[in-house]
Amino acid sequence: MAISKFNYNSFNVTPVASKALAFNSDADGFTTASSSSMILIKTLTASSSATLSFVDGADSVVLDDTYPIYKFEFINIHPATNTAKLTFQGDTGTNTSYNQTITSTFFNSQHKEDGSGGSLGYETSHDQAQGTAFQDITNGIGNLNDENMNGELKIFSPSSGTFVKHFISTVQSNYDTNWSMNSYMAGYFNTTTALTRAQFKMSSGNIDSGIIKLYGIK
């Protein structure tokens, strides 16, 4: 019989460390349950925004050694300026220059709506070799009303005091009105100082609209 009212005597479950208390599948008692390994930390919504920044310790953002992996998810990123690229950088401590040294790779799979241009290739114009510029995550994104970009970026162990900080992104976007662009970028911040923040912006103009979510992965 399902529980009609919460009763002290219903708590007949064996405690398990680090588990949650949940109703069982019959809703007539309790069981222990695990929470997910991917936790939403912060959602930022662009509205003609010059930048979107995630700073550890500010506005409920966690970007420290709480999680070994952090994932940013991009939903319907729409640039104000046609063919502007979404870019990112990181910084350490309380610094706000966002100019860490990056070495990175970038390749694309692309195809045009008219059936031409299907190809896979490395793109030398989007990588960096010990550069301190913002790193391209995409090719240029179209800004027609229905064009946009989606995807994800993971940063591994940003708070390490020993290792460089690796990152990997995979995104899908519209380019130049009628191209499908699938972009793969990876690299590392060449620093052994803990990163405390990440900033996203377009290579030109504002982020007209879109959402960036930050998750911690256990």
Next chain:
Amino acid sequence: MALSKADVNNINITPTASKAIRWNSAADGFEAGALGGSMVLLSTQTASGSANLSFTSGIDSTYDSYVFKFINIHPSETASFMFNLSIDSGSNYNVTKTTTHFRAYHLESGSASALGYETGVDLAQSTAFQDLTGDSIGTANDSGVSGSLHLFSPSSTTFVKHFMSNLSLLKTDNEIKNTFVAGYGNTTSAVDAIQFKMDNGNIDSGVIKMYGIT
């Protein structure tokens, strides 16, 4: 007033199957709700000689993106694994798509390996099913395909619907193939259903799970 100490008299909530007990938004009582995770299992479908597996409910604006996990998909005939989208709750699976497709492969014998774009299985403004494997999956007992497909913002009525997939399959000629298919459903109508099937025969066995990402 927020609770300073949990008291049994504050736990006056209605039990809900498979939900957890959590503090409410005012922290002055409790409620039933999902556990703290951001990847929520919405549906699991298991193939058994199935012509197709279709998800016709649960794809809406509740989540910003959806992930489909393919686990040991095994064909009844030598066949490719494919999918399409629907904007009419599954009555028709024929959304116009432009896509890219590249793959890496390596034979068990070690005799060949390569990375490259596949022009034969990408789509250009086509309503056809999108081939996710690009080649036939073997029917040997130990053959199959596993991987995932990420669909973004399917309920948007403003933007086209982007997706990305990555699968690993064992081909008929004892070859590992790692495929990367991405593209967009070129529609500003809300996508509310998705269907998976083989291009030949049935899905003999396998599991497809649909997750919502909060």
